[in-house]
Amino acid sequence: MIRPAGNEPEAPESAATLHDLVVGQLRNILLEGEFAAGRRIPEAELCARFGISRTPLREALKVMAAEGLVTLRPNRGAVVTPIDATAIGPIFELKGALEGLIGTLAALRANDAAMTALEEHHHALGEALSRRDQNAYTRLNYAFHQLLAQATGNPLLAQNYEALQQKIWRYRFAVNEFDERLVTSYQEHEHIMVALRARARLDLAERLQEHNRLTGEAMIRAFAEIAEHNPRSKKEKSA
Amino acid sequence: MIRPAGNEPEAPESAATLHDLVVGQLRNILLEGEFAAGRRIPEAELCARFGISRTPLREALKVMAAEGLVTLRPNRGAVVTPIDATAIGPIFELKGALEGLIGTLAALRANDAAMTALEEHHHALGEALSRRDQNAYTRLNYAFHQLLAQATGNPLLAQNYEALQQKIWRYRFAVNEFDERLVTSYQEHEHIMVALRARARLDLAERLQEHNRLTGEAMIRAFAEIAEHNPRSKKEKSA
DNA sequence: TGCCGTCATTTTGCATTCATTTTCACCAAA
DNA sequence: TTTGGTGAAAATGAATGCAAAATGACGGCA
Numbered sequence: 001m002i003r004p005a006g007n008e009p010e011a012p013e014s015a016a017t018l019h020d021l022v023v024g025q026l027r028n029i030l031l032e033g034e035f036a037a038g039r040r041i042p043e044a045e046l047c048a049r050f051g052i053s054r055t056p057l058r059e060a061l062k063v064m065a066a067e068g069l070v071t072l073r074p075n076r077g078a079v080v081t082p083i084d085a086t087a088i089g090p091i092f093e094l095k096g097a098l099e100g101l102i103g104t105l106a107a108l109r110a111n112d113a114a115m116t117a118l119e120e121h122h123h124a125l126g127e128a129l130s131r132r133d134q135n136a137y138t139r140l141n142y143a144f145h146q147l148l149a150q151a152t153g154n155p156l157l158a159q160n161y162e163a164l165q166q167k168i169w170r171y172r173f174a175v176n177e178f179d180e181r182l183v184t185s186y187q188e189h190e191h192i193m194v195a196l197r198a199r200a201r202l203d204l205a206e207r208l209q210e211h212n213r214l215t216g217e218a219m220i221r222a223f224a225e226i227a228e229h230n231p232r233s234k235k236e237k238s239a
Numbered sequence: 240m241i242r243p244a245g246n247e248p249e250a251p252e253s254a255a256t257l258h259d260l261v262v263g264q265l266r267n268i269l270l271e272g273e274f275a276a277g278r279r280i281p282e283a284e285l286c287a288r289f290g291i292s293r294t295p296l297r298e299a300l301k302v303m304a305a306e307g308l309v310t311l312r313p314n315r316g317a318v319v320t321p322i323d324a325t326a327i328g329p330i331f332e333l334k335g336a337l338e339g340l341i342g343t344l345a346a347l348r349a350n351d352a353a354m355t356a357l358e359e360h361h362h363a364l365g366e367a368l369s370r371r372d373q374n375a376y377t378r379l380n381y382a383f384h385q386l387l388a389q390a391t392g393n394p395l396l397a398q399n400y401e402a403l404q405q406k407i408w409r410y411r412f413a414v415n416e417f418d419e420r421l422v423t424s425y426q427e428h429e430h431i432m433v434a435l436r437a438r439a440r441l442d443l444a445e446r447l448q449e450h451n452r453l454t455g456e457a458m459i460r461a462f463a464e465i466a467e468h469n470p471r472s473k474k475e476k477s478a
Numbered sequence: 479t480g481c482c483g484t485c486a487t488t489t490t491g492c493a494t495t496c497a498t499t500t501t502c503a504c505c506a507a508a
Numbered sequence: 509t510t511t512g513g514t515g516a517a518a519a520t521g522a523a524t525g526c527a528a529a530a531t532g533a534c535g536g537c538a
Contacts, residue, residue, distance in 0.1 A: 017313050018521080019301060043489080053523045055294065058491085062258060062298045063305045074256050075490060075529055090393045094340065101336035154329045160399065257491080282519080292493045297521085314499055314520060 022050060022060040030069050030080060031169050038082040041070065068167065085223040088171060092216030095164045098149075098157065099212045103205030105152035107196060114151035115196075121147060122193050129186045137182055138172055144189070148196075148208075174222040181218045188214065261289060261299040269308050269319060270408050277321040280309065307406065324462040327410060331455030334403045337388075337396065338451045342444030344391035346435060353390035354435075360386060361432050368425045376421055377411055383428070387435075387447075413461040420457045427453065 026046070035041060047057050061078050064070040071081045110118070121144040128136040142165060149161040188211040195204035265285070274280060286296050300317050303309040310320045349357070360383040367375040381404060388400040427450040434443035 017311070019311075023305075054490095055522055055524090059298050059301045063301055066262075066302045066305060072256070072258070077490070077530095087395075090395045093344075093393055094337075094396045094399060097336045097340035098333075100339070101333065105332075154332055156326075156329045157333045160333060293520090294492055294494090316500095316520070 018052070018056055019059060022052065022056050023063055025050065026057075026060050026064055027069070027166075030064065031166060033170065033173070035080050037080050037170065039080050041078040041080060043077070067163065069170075083171065085220070085227070088168070088216065088220055088223065091164055091167050092212060092219075095161070095168075095216075096209050096212045098161050098164065099208040100205045101157060102149050102152055102161065103195075103208040104201045105154060105157070106148050107199045107201035107204045109153045110148075110151040110196065114147065117147050118144065118151070118193070118196065122189060125186060125189060129182055132182075134182065137185075141185070141189075142169070168219075171219060171223075174219060174226060181215075185211070185215065257291070257295055258298060261291065261295050262302055264289065265296075265299050265303055266308070266405075269303065270405060272409065272412070274319050276319050276409065278319050280317040280319060282316070306402065308409075322410065324459070324466065327407070327455065327459055327462065330403055330406050331451060331458075334400070334407075334455075335448050335451045337400050337403065338447035339444045340396060341388050341391055341400065342434075342447040343440045344393060344396070345387050346438045346440035346443045348392045349387075349390040349435065353386065356386050357383065357390070357432075357435065361428060364425060364428060368421055371421075373421065376424075380424070380428075381408070407458075410458060410462075413458060413465060420454075424450070424454065 029035065029046075041061070043054055043057060043061075047054055050057065061070055061072070065072045065078065069081055070078050072078050106114075121140055125137060125140045125144065128140055146158070146162055146165065149158040152158065188207065192204065192207045192211060195207050268274065268285075280300070282293055282296060282300075286293055289296065300309055300311070304311045304317065308320055309317050311317050345353075360379055364376060364379045364383065367379055385397070385401055385404065388397040391397065427446065431443065431446045431450060434446050
């Protein structure tokens with residue numbers, strides 16, 4: 001879904017049916033943040049852009065709504081699901097459980113092809129870090145963890161894991177601001193690779209859960225700071 | 240979604256929009272197994288039954304397809320996703336990770352209302368067992384575990400957990416045949432309740448994971464037996 | 479100036495229509 | 509009998525049409 005680098009040609013991505021294609025493109029648009037959170041999704045504009053009528057677009061919107069990326073307001077159209085800082089905790093809490101399972105299974109089942117791809121991504125992460133390229137780092141990080149989830153050989157796990165990653169993806173802008181997290185994140189990745197190479201499943205599971213916990217806490221902290229510097233939380237407007 | 244007892248009035252269940260209503264009813268129909276796995280879903284019949292046109296029905300079908308309960312074949316209609324014994328393992332594998340988290344969190348966070356509801360369901364489970372009422376037992380079991388997931392206070396967790404429960408639900412007929420599992424299942428539930436009452440989170444997590452593992456293994460064994468007694472697996476037909 | 483009610487415009491939700499594709503009964507030929 | 513072709517009927521996928529609701533501009537009035 002998300003390319004490592006920042007160049008997305010908004011490609012069909014080999015979708016067989018029009019429905020899959022529309023869902024895929026709509027997902028890309030939402031994940032890339034083209035429409036700000038809370039903004040109303042313009043049916044007519046997207047229809048024109050995709051060259052389709054409203055029927056298939058609305059079908060795609062219902063699917064995205066079921067996933068939670070879109071919120072449907074009866075008779076009032078679809079909006080990009082608003083940013084909700086309180087949603088972050090539960091997502092990371094759940095993701096932590098999956099990370100544990102991913103660590104256990106990946107250590108047991110990752111094959112050579114998966115290991116090669118993971119090593120490559122890990123290497124690229126290091127390079128992105130040295131370039132201080134946050135955008136590349138974030139995307140490579142997404143891809144790395146997705147590869148690890150796929151290396152478990154449990155497609156259902158990989159699929160649920162990606163759904164959670166996508167939920168978080170929209171919040172990445174907050175944590176990107178604080179790039180000292182990037183350095184510690186990479187250090188955690190080094191430890192993850194050590195455990196993975198050694199096929200140390202308990203260790204790998206723990207490392208991944210810890211990595212998840214720290215990432216989540218950093219993100220929650222970042223949002224708290226944003227809220228502090230931007231105290232429009234209550235009913236004050238003029239102040 | 241699923242009522243403890245076997246009587247479903249196919250109720251609207253307080254859905255605000257027509258879309259939610261259709262999705263809910265369609266889900267009930269699929270979960271109740273009204274249409275056999277692999278059977279084609281008759282659009283026209285359901286439209287007449289719900290008193291709606293094809294547009295909202297098809298929107299609901301796309302949503303159910305995204306969840307995996309329905310499979311969409313291009314130009315060839317929707318079918319109830321066929322039974323696939325190889326899908327059971329991955330589902331229980333993933334569910335195990337969630338059970339662990341549910342145990343940890345429920346022990347910490349279950350409030351009085353949740354505890355009361357869980358005790359009641361546990362009691363009803365015992366009664367269903369003594370009546371050898373497999374149908375009631377299975378439904379109460381579903382509701383019990385769903386309550387426990389909700390008791391974690393993490394709605395996302397409860398939602399993902401229910402999605403997994405629904406995936407398994409269609410396979411219950413296989414394991415229902417072997418009701419010695421019911422007795423051991425209830426014994427496991429007794430231990431689960433002991434750990435829950437004691438708020439012993441590590442113990443509860445372990446008990447739940449073990450319960451999940453044993454249930455999954457029983458189901459896989461049941462399917463293996465079915466396959467053995469019914470060896471149409473390969474390309475033999477006359478034999 | 480600020481607030482509220484009215485009406486035209488836009489948007490939404492669903493039904494209906496239409497072009498394609500598939501299905502299947504029927505029949506001819508091997 | 510079995511295989512393969514033919515065409516009518518049915519089903520699918522998507523566009524269009526239409527009634528109901530929401531939006532927003534306008535003007536009256538305090």
